Amino acid sequence: MSIETTPSSAPDPEWERITATYHSAPEAGAATTLVKDPGTAPVFDFEPRPRPAWMMSREQLKQWVVYARDNAIDWTVYQLTHSPYYLGWSMRGYRRLCLRWWEARHDDYRQQIATAKLMLRQAKELPRGEARAAAESKARAILEVRRAEFKVHKKRHWIRTGISGLVLIGGGAIAAAAGGLWVQILMALAVVLTGAWFGRPEEPVVQPAQAPTRTSHLGEDTMRRVLVEAGVVPERRAEEVRGVGIPHQDGPGIAFSVDLPSGIPASAAVTKKQQIASALAVHQDWLDLEVGDIESRLEVWVASSDPFAIVRRSPLLEHEGPINTFRDGVKVAFGKRGEPITLWIRDSSLIVGGATRRGKGMLLANILIGVAKDPWVNVRIFDGKGTAEHNAYARIMGTFTKRNAERLALATRAIVAEMDRRSDLLDEHGYEKIDDENYEECMRLLGGREVFIVDELATYTPKGTSPWADEITENLSQIAAVGAALGITLISLTQVPEVDVVRGRLRQNHTSRAAMNTESGTASNTILGDGMTGQGYDASKIPLTQPGRAWLSTPETGVIQVRSYLVKPDDKRRAADEAYEIRKAAGRLPGQWKDPIEEYLLAETGVSSAAGGEGGKGRIGAAAPKLPAPIALARAAFAAVGDPDRMTSTQMYQLVAAASNDWAPEEGADADQARDRFLKALREAAAEVAPAVDMKVKQWAGGRGYYLSTILALTGEAVAKCP
Numbered sequence: 001m002s003i004e005t006t007p008s009s010a011p012d013p014e015w016e017r018i019t020a021t022y023h024s025a026p027e028a029g030a031a032t033t034l035v036k037d038p039g040t041a042p043v044f045d046f047e048p049r050p051r052p053a054w055m056m057s058r059e060q061l062k063q064w065v066v067y068a069r070d071n072a073i074d075w076t077v078y079q080l081t082h083s084p085y086y087l088g089w090s091m092r093g094y095r096r097l098c099l100r101w102w103e104a105r106h107d108d109y110r111q112q113i114a115t116a117k118l119m120l121r122q123a124k125e126l127p128r129g130e131a132r133a134a135a136e137s138k139a140r141a142i143l144e145v146r147r148a149e150f151k152v153h154k155k156r157h158w159i160r161t162g163i164s165g166l167v168l169i170g171g172g173a174i175a176a177a178a179g180g181l182w183v184q185i186l187m188a189l190a191v192v193l194t195g196a197w198f199g200r201p202e203e204p205v206v207q208p209a210q211a212p213t214r215t216s217h218l219g220e221d222t223m224r225r226v227l228v229e230a231g232v233v234p235e236r237r238a239e240e241v242r243g244v245g246i247p248h249q250d251g252p253g254i255a256f257s258v259d260l261p262s263g264i265p266a267s268a269a270v271t272k273k274q275q276i277a278s279a280l281a282v283h284q285d286w287l288d289l290e291v292g293d294i295e296s297r298l299e300v301w302v303a304s305s306d307p308f309a310i311v312r313r314s315p316l317l318e319h320e321g322p323i324n325t326f327r328d329g330v331k332v333a334f335g336k337r338g339e340p341i342t343l344w345i346r347d348s349s350l351i352v353g354g355a356t357r358r359g360k361g362m363l364l365a366n367i368l369i370g371v372a373k374d375p376w377v378n379v380r381i382f383d384g385k386g387t388a389e390h391n392a393y394a395r396i397m398g399t400f401t402k403r404n405a406e407r408l409a410l411a412t413r414a415i416v417a418e419m420d421r422r423s424d425l426l427d428e429h430g431y432e433k434i435d436d437e438n439y440e441e442c443m444r445l446l447g448g449r450e451v452f453i454v455d456e457l458a459t460y461t462p463k464g465t466s467p468w469a470d471e472i473t474e475n476l477s478q479i480a481a482v483g484a485a486l487g488i489t490l491i492s493l494t495q496v497p498e499v500d501v502v503r504g505r506l507r508q509n510h511t512s513r514a515a516m517n518t519e520s521g522t523a524s525n526t527i528l529g530d531g532m533t534g535q536g537y538d539a540s541k542i543p544l545t546q547p548g549r550a551w552l553s554t555p556e557t558g559v560i561q562v563r564s565y566l567v568k569p570d571d572k573r574r575a576a577d578e579a580y581e582i583r584k585a586a587g588r589l590p591g592q593w594k595d596p597i598e599e600y601l602l603a604e605t606g607v608s609s610a611a612g613g614e615g616g617k618g619r620i621g622a623a624a625p626k627l628p629a630p631i632a633l634a635r636a637a638f639a640a641v642g643d644p645d646r647m648t649s650t651q652m653y654q655l656v657a658a659a660s661n662d663w664a665p666e667e668g669a670d671a672d673q674a675r676d677r678f679l680k681a682l683r684e685a686a687a688e689v690a691p692a693v694d695m696k697v698k699q700w701a702g703g704r705g706y707y708l709s710t711i712l713a714l715t716g717e718a719v720a721k722c723p
């Protein structure tokens with residue numbers, strides 16, 4: 001096929017016609033030319049804008065005026081008929097203004113004064129010493145400054161009130177007097193309207209829709225963004241982050257799991273917790289990151305507010321009846337997700353440290369509820385602060401002593417000996433260890449478990465505080481190290497977490513540790529362990545507004561954040577009463593069972609600290625000069641039955657044999673012989689201690705034995721009682 005074309009030299013009649021037109025009349029051919037020529041601007045026609053009808057016609061204008069007049073009349077009638085409302089508003093308005101005036105007069109000075117008074121009260125509760133004197137004088141100084149400031153403020157306020165009142169009342173009176181009726185009406189209206197303005201009903205506040213927090217969107221997309229922003233996952237691999245399951249509510253936060261791209265372990269994200277928290281716009285304390293079942297799975301839990309800002313009551317307060325703390329532990333605190341945290345006090349010793357008023361005592365109060373209601377636990381408290389904090393539990397305590405270093409040294413000696421006794425007993429009876437199966441049998445054999453509490457180590461352990469400081473530290477270290485396996489748990493508390501109070505070995509042997517807010521990172525490390533602040537476990541950063549909050553490190557929980565439950569003084573008293581009844585029924589109150597530790601203390605010092613000793617408040621004086629054991633036992637025998645005037649030798653011996661194995665008849669031996677052995681030892685001891693006392697056995701109708709006055713003469717009490 002061929003295409004016909006016109007040769008370039010051949011004339012084209014059409015082209016000729018166009019160019020001819022252009023040459024003869026260029027303006028006519030402008031429409032067809034390709035050459036740029038602005039020519040003249042085209043003119044556009046606009047449609048006129050419509051105007052309101054009343055502007056165009058008189059009729060419409062008249063109608064508009066009628067409408068406006070009617071509306072004005074309606075408005076006025078409406079306002080007039082509603083004037084009673086406005087009068088009501090007006091009264092409310094002036095009441096509100098008065099209240100504002102009153103608030104401005106106080107400002108927040110009253111609150112500040114109350115806070116200063118509280119500081120003063122708290123300072124007075126501190127143990128006597130320089131710290132208390134300093135705290136008291138600081139609180140007093142603050143209180144005085146606040147009071148002076150308040151006085152000046154009240155004066156200024158009165159001056160301002162006087163000047164404004166004078167201007168308003170004076171100006172108003174002059175205007176009313178000079179202005180005539182209309183001015184007076186207008187002024188009255190102004191007064192009513194001003195009041196009505198301030199008293200107008202409050203607009204119903206429409207709660208702004210809660211903007212969803214960035215955390216509430218926790219899901220695959222958010223986690224992709226967050227992991228990229230935190231530098232855990234490179235941006236080009238963000239799409240490989242996969243959600244596992246769906247985000248769900250867990251306690252006060254949301255939990256979600258994601259699988260990271262292959263080759264990126266979840267632990268890489270865990271180490272970038274701070275960056276992830278920042279990308280989620282939360283504090284890192286509100287966030288939990290854990291490696292899941294597989295190395296690349298990241299478990300995320302995040303709350304949108306501080307989970308420790310709330311106060312919770314101990315769930316044990318609702319518990320009725322005995323508690324088996326060996327099997328169930330003690331719920332002492334709550335974790336980040338609101339879950340109860342159990343302390344397995346059977347398995348390890350615990351040290352609690354933190355600055356003053358940061359909640360150490362509260363953690364102990366939680367532990368005490370549990371152990372007090374467990375009849376198999378022998379609770380012994382050595383309180384170095386000497387306050388009334390533990391008095392409520394005195395009645396159930398095997399030993400309760402305040403500020404007595406010598407007695408603590410003796411008691412730790414007794415506990416160390418008790419460890420040997422227990423280990424021999426378990427050995428003899430073929431028990432490898434105490435466990436859930438053999439628990440009851442072991443408890444009967446050993447006489448229960450020991451929970452030995454030293455509240456305020458600083459009173460006892462620093463070198464130079466007493467001649468027993470080294471011995472106490474050494475014995476406590478031993479108890480903490482090996483006690484748990486033998487049913488002996490040590491709980492130590494200190495508000496002075498320094499190395500001379502908590503010496504290295506003592507700290508290391510406490511395998512459970514709780515650090516409340518401390519004054520420095522070093523103090524925090526003294527409790528939790530060297531280098532812990534570097535790993536992010538720094539108790540000095542715990543907010544001061546949250547007493548009871550702590551870093552808890554136990555073999556079961558690892559290092560976690562907790563806040564102890566709140567136990568109020570009333571709760572404490574109630575729990576102590578319940579514990580008393582539980583122990584009474586189980587025959588495990590002090591005096592109801594044979595306590596080798598108190599026996600030893602009594603024999604060594606001549607005074608008992610069971611149930612807080614005489615007076616039940618733990619105020620056990622300095623040890624009396626040591627009495628020979630037969631005399632101390634004879635004295636205890638009289639005391640056990642209410643100090644009768646006299647007692648037969650047989651009855652006295654029976655009580656002695658029940659209290660001390662040393663004088664009990666050996667198996668198969670004759671009881672009379674054993675009694676005579678004791679009475680001989682008593683006479684010999686009396687000859688040494690008080691040779692002037694007549695130790696001949698006295699005879700009376702129906703019996704032979706000793707008078708109380710004779711035994712008191714031996715112990716020295718008779719002399720003490722004479723004026």
Ligand SMILES: Nc1ncnc2c1ncn2[C@@H]1O[C@H](COP(=O)(O)OP(=O)(O)OP(=O)(O)O)[C@@H](O)[C@H]1O
Pocket residue numbers: 311312354355356357358359360361362363495547548549563564565566
């Ligand atoms: N878990 C908690 N929840 C709420 N409030 C608490 C909690 N723990 C402590 N508090 C508050 O803090 C106060 C001081 O607590 P606590 O007496 O236990 O401190 P502390 O460290 O033992 O003080 P100190 O060293 O003076 O003995 C308590 O009276 C209580 O008001």
